[in-house]
Amino acid sequence: MRYLRVEWHHDFPEEPVKLYSEIDDEGYELRKVQVFRDERLERADAETETAATGLSEVPIGPVEEIDAQEEFSASTITRAEFEHIWSRAAGPGDEPGPVTR
Numbered sequence: 001m002r003y004l005r006v007e008w009h010h011d012f013p014e015e016p017v018k019l020y021s022e023i024d025d026e027g028y029e030l031r032k033v034q035v036f037r038d039e040r041l042e043r044a045d046a047e048t049e050t051a052a053t054g055l056s057e058v059p060i061g062p063v064e065e066i067d068a069q070e071e072f073s074a075s076t077i078t079r080a081e082f083e084h085i086w087s088r089a090a091g092p093g094d095e096p097g098p099v100t101r
Helices: 063-067 079-088
Strands: 002-008 016-023 029-036 041-045 072-076
Touching: 002 063, 002 079, 016 079, 029 079, 041 079, 063 072
Parallel strands: none
Antiparallel strands: 002 016, 002 072, 016 029, 029 041
C-alpha cells in the first residue's frame, strides 16, 4: 500500500487542486480525496463517488513519474496523513470538514 499527495497546478476553476490517494500494490486507487479551490473536499472509494470525484480506472504510476510532469507536484505521504484528510472529507450526507494543513 502507498499513499500520495499531488498538487495540480492549473487555472481550471472547477477542477481539484490537490489529490490524495491510497493505492494498492498493483497501482489501483482504493480511496481518493480531492481538494478544490474553494476548500471543498470530496472523497471516493469502491462504493461511493461524487459527480466530480471517482477512482482512477487505470493504475497510478510511480510518484517520480507524476512529479516529473510540469503540472504536478507529487510526494508520498504516510497512512496517518491520508487518514487525516480522509476523515476531513465529506461522505454522503456528511458535512464537509475544513481543510487543515
